[in-house]
Amino acid sequence: MAVLSKPAQPAKPTGLKVTVRADKSLEVRWEADGEIVMFVLDQRFYQMGTFGWGKPDHSFVHEVNREENGCAKLVPFPATVPKTQPWVMTLTLKAKSQDGVLSDPAEIQLAWDDEQTEGATSKDLYQRSINFERNQVAPFLQAKRKLKILLIGGQHHGKSSLGNHLDRCFHSDLKRFDQLDQAPAGTDERTMGTKSLKLPVGSNEITFIDTPAFSAMDEETMKRLHTLLSIHTPEGTRRQNLTDNLEQDTWGFSGKPPHAAIVVVSLLHWRDQQDEMQKYLRKTADVFKNASWKTVEFPYVVAATHRDEFLKDVQKEDPMSALQKAVAGIKKFALTDHVYAITNYKRGSLASAAVNEETFDLLAQLAQVPAAGCPNFVILATLDFLDDSTAG
Ligand SMILES: Nc1nc2c(ncn2[C@@H]2O[C@H](COP(=O)(O)OP(=O)(O)OP(=O)(O)O)[C@@H](O)[C@H]2O)c(=O)[nH]1
Ligand SMILES: [Mg+2]
The missing domain is CATH 3.40.50.300 (P-loop containing nucleotide triphosphate hydrolases)
Known part of the structure; x- marks a missing residue:
């Protein structure tokens, strides 16, 4: 009987960089090698002061098709997250292979004060x-x-x-x-x-x-x-x-x-x-x-x-x-x-x-x-x- 080999895990994306625009939308860029069809970007918001204590207050998942979008994503600031509070935000990026296998994550954290109207x-x-x-x-x-x-x-x-x-x-x-x-x-x-x-x-x-x-x-x-x-x-x-x-x-x-x-x-x-x-x-x-x-x-x-x-x-x-x-x-x-x-x-x-x-x-x-x-x-x-x- 032929032994099926386990699909290989793709390499973790490198050089993850985020620029925050004035309206708090994010320009996210990175680099990646290998047979990757998609990237999965996990965005989480924690109220400042509660970070590290458990579940995020808001979380969003963005999928980026490599062929269409390359290694970049413009992420608008979510309408459901109030800007009038200070937030800690984490971004976790994983590469996904054709076989559906995810890479290890590349991570970045950002934080900012409350913003008044x-x-x-x-x-x-x-x-x-x-x-x-x-x-x-x-x-x-x-x-x-x-x-x-x-x-x-x-x-x-x-x-x-x-x-x-x-x-x-x-x-x-x-x-x-x-x-x-x-x-x-x-x-x-x-x-x-x-x-x-x-x-x-x-x-x-x-x-x-x-x-x-x-x-x-x-x-x-x-x-x-x-x-x-x-x-x-x-x-x-x-x-x-x-x-x-x-x-x-x-x-x-x-x-x-x-x-x-x-x-x-x-x-x-x-x-x-x-x-x-x-x-x-x-x-x-x-x-x-x-x-x-x-x-x-x-x-x-x-x-x-x-x-x-x-x-x-x-x-x-x-x-x-x-x-x-x-x-x-x-x-x-x-x-x-x-x-x-x-x-x-x-x-x-x-x-x-x-x-x-x-x-x-x-x-x-x-x-x-x-x-x-x-x-x-x-x-x-x-x-x-x-x-x-x-x-x-
Ligand atoms: N993001 C951010 N940038 C700041 C802040 N304060 C100053 N800067 C920037 O830091 C740089 C230097 O600021 P200046 O106010 O010119 O500093 P300075 O002490 O007067 O400099 P010298 O007169 O050359 O000694 C500028 O590019 C400012 O825009 C701050 O609180 N936040
Ligand atoms: Mg000066």
Whole structure:
């Protein structure tokens, strides 16, 4: 009697890649060798935070005929999955032979925050701006003090994008054009000199000062950062001009020094260059802790940017836990509990309730710090006769 040989298992597809379009439809591409007639793509959605706990909340199977479609599939976002919730999505791709035998799976995981509708986006941002103005920042601004906040950090961590993000949030309008130049990914340094961005808060304003990158935290850079924290710097000041001239302007007669700073740290840099980032943050924190008169620390918070890319790229793990772990690590090395994970909104994007909340928590924290005893606040009480036009 002839022995029937078992049909061979096809090779697993390779190079599985997914691009997420703005409407969250997926461009899926891969490569495959051998006698394959079809691919089976299994798509599963888990509510963020429940991933790894059992059954998916939604699942879909897509079949791709190799002869007709090759090794690619455009997968629309399913109408039954609400975009207003954060999701973890897994894609499992198997090749199928003529004999109906399936290959081992190639897998990829993606995740993203909730997405508000256009109407909900402007309503939520408007409400948060009003609350911030009335409850958080009013006591400081009512005393006619203009809050000046520095945006500092390494190259391409998202300092200028944070300025644009805050501008869009304060105006409750994510369609606003960029106010500060951002760097296309991978290019040279974008911001070469300090640039102010004044944002309206009721009848007052907060000035955010975008700065050139402070990348390697060597002794020279630390001195320059110290100078930047301690004196008023005219618009357009370049990094190399921040010499240690603290003695010349201790009392800020040429203008008011900044009140606080946002240290901008990309979660992607933190993930990929952790040793380097740990040293960088510790040295930056050292400068803040010893900024003015070496007795009182300079107020700062940390914006951990690229939350969207970070969540999207987490594989085989609950993305929210991975994010919390990264934030905890940044807190430890930046020597502060005030670390907020955000996505800098680009023009035309939709907001996420989670990101709006982190953004306004960061701002609320910043508004608390100067009133609570920043040394510059004490100086300002005596220097309020200064014309604001000199204050930059
Ligand atoms: N996906 C995503 N991209 C971001 C985010 N923040 C910034 N980017 C992108 O990261 C790149 C660098 O952003 P910039 O704002 O120019 O960074 P920078 O720190 O001002 O850069 P320099 O001025 O050159 O030091 C740009 O391509 C931004 O669009 C974010 O939260 N998410
Ligand atoms: Mg910049």
